[in-house]
Amino acid sequence: MDSLVIIGNGITGMTTARLVRKQSDRPIIVISDETDFFYSRPALMYIFMGHMKFEHTKPYEDWFWEKNKIQLLRATVTSIDTNAKSIALNNGQTLPYGQLVIATGSRTNKFGWPGQDLTGVQGLYGMRDLELMEKNTSNVSRAVIVGGGLIGIEMAEMLHSRNIPVTFLVRETNYWDNILPQEEAKLVGRHIREYGIDLRLGTQLKEILPGNDGRVRAVLTDKGEEIACQFVGLTAGVTPNTDVAKSSAIEINRGILVNEFLETNVPGVYAAGDCAEFRMNRPRHPKIEQLWYTGRMQAETLAKTLCGIRTPYDRGVWFNSAKFFDIEYQTYGFVSNLPMPDEESLYWEHPEGKHCVRIVYDKTNRTVIGFNLFGIRYRQAICERWIRDRRTVEYVLENLAEANFDPEFFREFEHEVIALFNSTNPARKVLLKRRRGLFQMA
Numbered sequence: 133m134d135s136l137v138i139i140g141n142g143i144t145g146m147t148t149a150r151l152v153r154k155q156s157d158r159p160i161i162v163i164s165d166e167t168d169f170f171y172s173r174p175a176l177m178y179i180f181m182g183h184m185k186f187e188h189t190k191p192y193e194d195w196f197w198e199k200n201k202i203q204l205l206r207a208t209v210t211s212i213d214t215n216a217k218s219i220a221l222n223n224g225q226t227l228p229y230g231q232l233v234i235a236t237g238s239r240t241n242k243f244g245w246p247g248q249d250l251t252g253v254q255g256l257y258g259m260r261d262l263e264l265m266e267k268n269t270s271n272v273s274r275a276v277i278v279g280g281g282l283i284g285i286e287m288a289e290m291l292h293s294r295n296i297p298v299t300f301l302v303r304e305t306n307y308w309d310n311i312l313p314q315e316e317a318k319l320v321g322r323h324i325r326e327y328g329i330d331l332r333l334g335t336q337l338k339e340i341l342p343g344n345d346g347r348v349r350a351v352l353t354d355k356g357e358e359i360a361c362q363f364v365g366l367t368a369g370v371t372p373n374t375d376v377a378k379s380s381a382i383e384i385n386r387g388i389l390v391n392e393f394l395e396t397n398v399p400g401v402y403a404a405g406d407c408a409e410f411r412m413n414r415p416r417h418p419k420i421e422q423l424w425y426t427g428r429m430q431a432e433t434l435a436k437t438l439c440g441i442r443t444p445y446d447r448g449v450w451f452n453s454a455k456f457f458d459i460e461y462q463t464y465g466f467v468s469n470l471p472m473p474d475e476e477s478l479y480w481e482h483p484e485g486k487h488c489v490r491i492v493y494d495k496t497n498r499t500v501i502g503f504n505l506f507g508i509r510y511r512q513a514i515c516e517r518w519i520r521d522r523r524t525v526e527y528v529l530e531n532l533a534e535a536n537f538d539p540e541f542f543r544e545f546e547h548e549v550i551a552l553f554n555s556t557n558p559a560r561k562v563l564l565k566r567r568r569g570l571f572q573m574a
Contacts, residue, residue, distance in 0.1 A: 134230020135159035136438060137219065139209050139376055144405030144427040145235035146170040149202050151435035160201070161227065163219075165208040167259050169194055174424055176262045177286045181293040186259075212380040214398045231400050231438055234377060234388055235431075238370035238406040238422055241279075247340030252348040253364040256287050265290075265365075272296060272362040276351050278337045279368030280308045282454050285320075287365045288329055289457055299330040299359055301337055301351070313469055313490065315479055316504055320456050322485055327457055340364055372407040372420060385409055387420050392444040394434045402438070404430040416466050423452060449516040456506075459486060464515040465502030467492050475501060478525065478556075480549045482507075489549050493525040500528050508545060509537040529553055529562045 136152060138145045141164035149160050175189040197204050208222040218228045240255025242248050252268050255261060269275065275291050277284050280302040291298050304310055306317035307324060324331050336354040343349035350360045372387035383389045383397045387409030390396055394404045405427040410419045421430070426447055436443040454461045467490060471477070476495050481488040487507035493500045499522040503515050514535045518528050532546040546564055554561045 135161055135228070136231050136233070137227060137229035138162045138233040138235060139219075140164060140233075140235035140237060140405070140407075141166070141170050141204065142173065142235060142237050142405065142427065143170075143424055144237075144431045145233065147428050147431035148233055148235065148404065148435050148438070150200070151432060152438050153200050153202060155435070155439040157201075158230075159203070161203045161205055162197075163205045163207055163209055163221070163227075165206060165222075168204065168206055169197070171259065173258060176256070176259070177290050180262060180265065180290045209376045212377060212382065212401075214381045214401060217400065229400075232402065233434065233438075234382075234396075234401070234403040234407060235405045235427075236373040236376055236407045239373045240366055241369045241371050242366060243368065245337055245340055247342055247348065248366065250340055250342050250348045250364075251346055252362055253340055253366065255366045255370075256283055257370060269294065269296060269363050274299065274359075274361045275363040275365065276301060276359055276361045277365040277367055278351075279366065280304060281311075281367060281369060282308075283370070284365070284367035285324070285454075285456050287367055288324065288327075291363075291365075292327060292329065292457075296363075297328075297330070299332060299361070300324065301332050301335045301353065303334065303336045305334055307331070307333070309469055311469055313467065313471075313477075313479075313504070315481060316488060316490065316506060317469075319481065319485055319488060319506060320459070323456055323459055370406070370422060372409065372422075374407055377403075393437055393442060394430060394445060395437075402434055404434050417447070417450075421447065425451065449519050450502075451512060451516070459507050460505075460509065462505045462510065462512075463503065464510075464512065465492070465500070465519045467502040467504045478529075478549070478553050480545070480552045482545065482548075487545060489545070491525060491528060497522075498524040498526065500525055510535040511537045525553075526560060526562050530565050533564060 136158055138149055141162050145162055149162050169190055171189040175184055178184040179186055209219050210222050211220045218226050220226050240257055254264050274297045276299045277287055278301050288298050288300060307321040309317035321331060337351055338354045339352040340348055341350040348364050350358050352358050374384050374388055377384055377388055381398055382401060388403035388407050389411050390403050390408045391411055394402050396403055406422045429447055430445055433443050433445040449465055452463050474495055475492055477490055477492040479490045490504035492502040500518055529550050536544055550562060550564050
């Protein structure tokens with residue numbers, strides 16, 4: 133029986149292997165040069181902070197893979213021969229495949245900064261980066277992080293947990309404002325500074341300066357300022373890891389090009405997860421989806437195709453979540469960083485600046501398009517249902533209590549959100565429906 137070979141043992145590769153095994157007895161080989169076993173990358177920060185140990189990040193016991201006849205191979209793929217349907221490994225071994233899945237994930241962006249390869253300079257993506265960060269942050273007196281976004285804030289929290297002062301260089305006017313609307317971006321920026329992080333907005337890295345020992349001693353910004361440091365975290369995003377396919381017949385753009393079935397241009401070869409790029413134009417859908425849950429969903433879809441049920445990938449309503457120190461963030465649907473001409477939004481923020489709600493809706497038919505939530509939890513299934521069912525903003529506000537997911541005794545803010553809407557839309561006043569009766573705004 134032809135074997136299924138999977139390159140990459142992250143969430144996409146291992147979910148594919150598990151689900152194919154449930155439906156097939158064919159040989160399955162998973163190749164990775166990073167770790168022996170699958171672990172949760174989003175949990176890396178908690179290892180560094182002392183909240184977890186590495187073994188706690190592995191969703192399955194080490195014996196699980198052998199028991200389920202999934203062969204794990206610690207090696208590096210050096211080339212793919214699509215004509216011979218084989219791959220070459222760095223140990224000299226050549227493996228044939230019946231079907232091949234490339235799930236090689238991402239790698240840290242580097243933009244050719246002078247000094248970017250000095251000792252003490254690194255990104256944060258996988259276990260090797262975490263191990264290097266342990267070494268690189270030992271006995272340092274200051275760190276500089278370059279680039280905002282979610283990896284940057286994670287690294288800032290990690291360093292802060294060890295009392296390492298951090299200077300944060302962000303080129304945007306407000307933190308992550310290429311993704312977040314201005315109000316949310318300012319909220320996050322204020323919160324970062326409240327934790328004692330030296331946040332420098334509108335500031336870019338120009339050069340990383342070496343010391344006599346070959347280690348970073350400072351950074352130079354585009355404003356001509358030299359900031360002394362012994363550690364530099366490069367967190368200006370990630371890019372698809374396509375190296376394994378570059379010398380093959382497999383087509384690549386930014387990522388490995390696939391159709392809606394996650395098929396490449398070569399029959400029998402597939403790509404999924406961070407390394408894959410969709411060929412088709414899907415309005416308001418990114419061509420490269422670099423999230424944990426989309427990697428899992430792509431794997432779930434691909435496993436069906438690999439087992440003979442050719443299935444198109446449909447992510448459904450966009451979702452993401454994160455944490456900015458102790459402020460939780462959730463987003464559902466589409467919320468643009470800049471106002472769209474055919475949309476309106478209701479934005480409410482608590483005076484303390486730690487909680488906010490944004491509801492985006494269509495100007496014409498008033499159907500809700502997306503939500504941003506900071507410091508407040510709303511149920512994913514309910515928010516997605518409202519977006520799918522094209523509920524109006526008035527309907528959503530009336531039923532807002534249904535979505536609240538905060539624990540008992542947490543303060544609820546639905547009445548304040550509705551009060552703001554009613555004050556700006558006097559002709560469309562709404563009542564907040566409670567699970568037990570109605571709560572009418574004064």
